[in-house]
Amino acid sequence: MAREEWSSTLGFILASIGSAVGIGNIWRFPYIVGANGGGAFLIPFLIAVCLFGLPLMVLELAIGRSTGTSVVSAFGSIRQRFTAAGLLIVAIVSLILGYYLVIASWVLAYALFFVIGRPVEFGAFTDSYLPLAFFLLSGLAVYVTVRSGVREGIERASRYLIPVLLVILLFLVAFSLTEPGAVEGIGFYLSPDFSRLTDPAVWIAAFGQAFFSLSVGMGILLTFGSYLKREALFRNAAIIAGADILIAVLAGLAIFPLVFTAGLDPAAGVNLVFITLPTAFTEIRYGMLLGALFFLMLFAAALTSAVSMLEVPVAALMDSYGYPRKRATLLVFAAIMLLGLPSALSYTALNLEAFGMPFLDLADYAFGTIGLIVAGLIVSVVGGWFMNRTRIYEEIGGCGWQQRAYMALIRYGVPAILLITLIGSFFRVGG
Numbered sequence: 417m418a419r420e421e422w423s424s425t426l427g428f429i430l431a432s433i434g435s436a437v438g439i440g441n442i443w444r445f446p447y448i449v450g451a452n453g454g455g456a457f458l459i460p461f462l463i464a465v466c467l468f469g470l471p472l473m474v475l476e477l478a479i480g481r482s483t484g485t486s487v488v489s490a491f492g493s494i495r496q497r498f499t500a501a502g503l504l505i506v507a508i509v510s511l512i513l514g515y516y517l518v519i520a521s522w523v524l525a526y527a528l529f530f531v532i533g534r535p536v537e538f539g540a541f542t543d544s545y546l547p548l549a550f551f552l553l554s555g556l557a558v559y560v561t562v563r564s565g566v567r568e569g570i571e572r573a574s575r576y577l578i579p580v581l582l583v584i585l586l587f588l589v590a591f592s593l594t595e596p597g598a599v600e601g602i603g604f605y606l607s608p609d610f611s612r613l614t615d616p617a618v619w620i621a622a623f624g625q626a627f628f629s630l631s632v633g634m635g636i637l638l639t640f641g642s643y644l645k646r647e648a649l650f651r652n653a654a655i656i657a658g659a660d661i662l663i664a665v666l667a668g669l670a671i672f673p674l675v676f677t678a679g680l681d682p683a684a685g686v687n688l689v690f691i692t693l694p695t696a697f698t699e700i701r702y703g704m705l706l707g708a709l710f711f712l713m714l715f716a717a718a719l720t721s722a723v724s725m726l727e728v729p730v731a732a733l734m735d736s737y738g739y740p741r742k743r744a745t746l747l748v749f750a751a752i753m754l755l756g757l758p759s760a761l762s763y764t765a766l767n768l769e770a771f772g773m774p775f776l777d778l779a780d781y782a783f784g785t786i787g788l789i790v791a792g793l794i795v796s797v798v799g800g801w802f803m804n805r806t807r808i809y810e811e812i813g814g815c816g817w818q819q820r821a822y823m824a825l826i827r828y829g830v831p832a833i834l835l836i837t838l839i840g841s842f843f844r845v846g847g
């Protein structure tokens with residue numbers, strides 16, 4: 417059976433943008449910017465993206481295209497003993513997807529609530545078992561998309577959803593900028609506090625957000641790269657990163673003017689999407705319409721990201737163990753729904769907890785923070801130190817000094833920053 421490929425460069429770019437643009441971009445990025453120096457935060461963030469996130473993106477694409485296979489067999493082809501490292505990455509991304517689908521299901525529920533004009537308070541929603549039904553629905557949407565294949569599923573969904581997401585976002589920005597709280601909201605969001613640049617915590621937050629935002633180190637771009645023909649990797653990676661940053665920045669321009677117009681707390685953090693914004697939508701003009709559009713946009717972002725995550729273990733089963741796509745997708749879908757069930761139950765009437773916190777919160781820290789950084793370290797070390805350097809040079813192109821500078825970043829710069837970010841994450845939680 418011939419290996420699947422993207423139908424075009426545009427299809428690959430849209431699918432990759434979809435993998436990067438997710439729930440975290442639209443609610444986490446604006447809050448992180450506002451809480452870490454406003455516009456000044458963009459300086460360390462852009463440095464992190466350009467000097468560290470982008471090279472790791474290119475490395476994943478290079479490994480995937482060079483080996484022509486997904487993460488487990490790709491690592492095994494570099495060194496047989498690295499097969500276990502590939503399996504670890506697959507496990508991490510599967511565990512992340514398990515709880516990510518829970519958050520996506522809340523977005524789907526809120527989209528429906530606003531469409532029918534009956535928004536529900538988050539506490540009332542999670543005090544029932546209704547979230548389980550939406551958890552199943554969101555999982556089924558991801559399952560059906562991946563089951564349909566690279567071109568007919570992942571690429572087709574991205575071709576529709578990413579343009580729709582962008583149109584809705586631009587409309588929300590245009591509307592928000594006409595609201596009474598626009599100046600105050602943008603001031604909170606982007607007014608630069610350059611004194612914060614001397615705070616190491618701001619730089620750690622910037623590097624953490626860069627890796628989080630670009631979804632690097634998860635094996636997604638490695639898998640996507642294995643479906644890629646001969647393309648300019650740096651150019652395509654730069655387009656993907658640029659689109660990801662643009663959408664994240666626009667999200668803040670859409671959110672904070674509405675929050676300030678409604679007179680609510682802009683520093684609501686994790687409560688911003690499911691508590692603060694729904695309240696804001698109920699208190700401003702055309703709130704039901706705006707709320708429906710916002711959560712539909714957010715679900716489009718969540719769906720494309722979740723689809724890309726599911727493709728990683730599905731492709732691994734297909735390439736390493738010879739499973740046909742439909743069977744592989746069904747097996748992985750069932751496993752991930754089971755993995756995500758404790759997280760789903762932690763925000764229901766059952767209130768499932770572990771170590772004194774909701775299970776989802778623990779999973780987010782263990783897998784979405786620590787696990788993601790560990791996965792990035794694995795990719796940078798295996799690819800940078802053990803993959804044949806000539807093969808990497810053939811994939812990335814460029815002249816001699818550019819190639820040497822790139823390898824220095826991958827071998828030394830990226831692992832060092834990831835280690836610092838990992839240590840900073842431990843201290844931040846511990847404090």
